[in-house]
Amino acid sequence: MEKKFTSDEVPLAQLLDQAKSGKLQLPDFQRGWVWDDNHISSLLASLSLSYPIGAVMTLQTGNPDVRFRPRPLQGVELRGSVEPEFLLLDGQQRITSLYLALRSGAPVPTTDARNNPLERRYFADIKACIDPACDREDAIKGVPGDGLVKTFRGDVTLDVSTTEAQVAAGIFPLDRVMDYSETMSWHYAYVDNGPGERDERLQIWRTFHESVINAFYQYQVPTIALIRSTPKEAVCQVFEKVNTGGVSLTVFELLTATYAADDFNLRADWDERKRLLGAERLLRRFEATDFLQILTLLATFDRRKRELADKPGDDKASAVSCKRRDVLRLELADYRKWADEATEALRRVVRFLHGEHVYRANDVPYATQLVPLTAIFVALGDAVDRPHVQQMLQQWYWCGVLGEMYGGSTETRFANDLQDVTAWIGQDGPEPGTVREAQFQAARLLTLRTRNSAAYKGIYALLMKRGGRDFRTGKTIDVTAYLDDAIDIYHIFPQRWCAAHDIPMSVADSIVNKTAFDARTNHRVRGDAPSKYLARIESQDQVDAAYLDAILRSHGVDTVAVRADDFSTFFNARFERLLKQIEEAMGKPVNRSADRSESPFAGTSRDAERVREGIQALIKADESKVVEFKSTGRKSLKTGEKDDGVEWVIVKSITAFMNADGGTLLVGVADDGSIVGIEEDFPFVAKKNLDGWMLWLTELVVRTIGTVAAAGLDVRVAVIDGRTVARIDVAPAARPQFATPAKGEKRPHFYVRTNNNTRELHGREAVDYQKGHWTD
Incomplete structure (x- = not known):
């Protein structure tokens, strides 16, 4: 040597x-x-x-x-x-x-x-x-x-x-x-x-x-x-x-000295860019070395593309990289070529992350992920604004966050992500490694207790993205509300209450028992039972109980369990709701243990009883903005025959809940609260039994609303008075959902839930609602 x-x-x-x-x-x-x-x-x-x-x-x-x-x-x-x-x-x-x-x-x-x-x-x-x-x-x-x-x-x-x-x-x-x-x-x-x-x-x-x-x-x-x-x-x-x-x-100091030999003041150039980018709260911790890594990724990516264009399949083509040695080799010409594009892309990245409800530098799950994300934005250009591209980028982003893929050595992943994601989106290539390799263990929810974890910060953002509204004000938590109202994450069942009721702190402090609301709302809580502080909010802030239930549902909270101070039922339901949100964000199922008993309250002898009690409580409370009854799913009680119109009513209700604050649809319950039972539908489903009915419901939602919507439903059943009632819990959607009839006219329909009714919105009214409801 x-x-x-x-x-x-x-x-x-x-x-x-x-x-x-x-x-x-x-x-x-x-x-x-x-x-x-x-x-x-x-x-x-x-x-x-x-x-x-x-x-x-x-x-x-x-x-x-x-x-x-x-x-x-x-x-x-x-x-x-x-x-x-x-x-x-x-x-x-x-x-x-x-x-x-x-x-x-x-x-x-x-x-x-x-x-x-x-x-x-x-x-x-x-x-x-x-x-x-x-x-x-x-x-x-x-x-x-x-x-x-x-x-x-x-x-x-x-x-x-x-x-x-x-x-x-x-x-x-x-x-x-x-x-x-x-x-x-x-x-x-x-x-x-x-x-x-x-x-x-x-x-x-x-x-x-x-x-x-x-x-x-x-x-x-x-x-x-x-x-x-x-x-x-x-x-x-x-x-x-x-x-x-x-x-x-640092590499920045070395490049500053290198570029100075060509009369270019790198520090002055970066200071000006930092000043402009510093107006974005999300970029307050973004450093010069991060910027240089982005430019190095782009320069090496561009060099490799040019070499392969001249000599396809060349296994000696330059590698895409942003390791230290590659940043040190960044030529001044490459800096000048990519710096302005990267600066503009960073602003677009901020808007993208705002859409994912990440607003401040402290809330960014992985600051390192900004490097490949910005490089990808530059490489894709205007294509990033296309809806299907946004969805693919969202999946990649959430797989990186929830799969906790950026916790170790990152430079190699940066380079792979830039190449894989651009090929995946622009050339219909295979899934990127970050998407393919990401996994979320269901039991991980129990260990997410502080914002030291990227996944904790990510789920926090997902809760807001899914339409979580402030308990007191009812506001959608957009960037303005988040910053102006000092939104933070707090316990739903307060720590003091949990300690008094022998709930282990390891469980009480998990993210399953936390959600986002403002400091004034937290002042209403005071460590009391949910039943008490919810009543206090209704009284002192003049919030209607049904409206407050809708807000609770927007956070994936079982309103019946919370109002009954039933921690275990609440915890199980929310545990499953969060897992479904994670699955939707990552575009893949979470990993569960063989017996699916990750929740500390799952598998107890009272599970079936809790479901039955919850349904009975909903029936007693009657229909509302977040609860609706339907006697059957397929059969017309008037004709005794299968009726496509009855099916469509089920689809409309599910879609309307998704486009509002979420809700619960009880099938097998008449408008007056009497029990009909879904057994009425069994003759009109394939297997003539409960399994066949569940399969029919899934296929119906897949055909009319989509696979993601079907995966997001939480369906449980209970036998009441000898008849079966299906409880379908519907989470609020992260984006507008449309229902398309399986037969006949194929025009998509946009439904929303207003008070106790399901309404279809058209034209300007639909556009205005969507802009007001989904702030991203």
């Missing part, structure tokens, strides 16, 4: 000379020099004793792929532009301090321990330096730049402003130590005119020269030099590992 560096000991004098001439400079991404007076004095003391001060690292210039704008070390004044031979990657603080103190010839602009600015020149007390009992750090003195040490009253206590004054004080100026002729000139002045006898001065100077002057002049600095062919990603990695005391060298 080719060696990427050399290591040697380089004379300090040589390094300082290289800095002065411009042969050694800094890469522009390096932070400024910041050492204070104490650091500098301590460094000079160590050097005077020939103690190690650590290695430095340089990079040989000349690699066309590693071009950084250089800048001279602080204090170096160059005449014109000088192309460096080496860039100083590590050791800037030490080498700059030594240059300023020993080679610049000017006072050092530093600070004191309290960060107050001051100027210093550094001197060595000759006698103290050669006294073995004296601490060397006490022998190295920093004095004001004018050479005058004064008391706070202004009295001069030490004057070393001239050679004569320095000689008289026996203090050697260290800014002469690296210049042999200057050192000798000062030596002669000291021997001729210094304090004490001449022979004594000569002996003192010899000892000082051997132990201190030579230590500086002969000092060798361990130097690691990265050779010219070192790739940029290696420079970045090496810098971060050795430069622990400096800035973190």
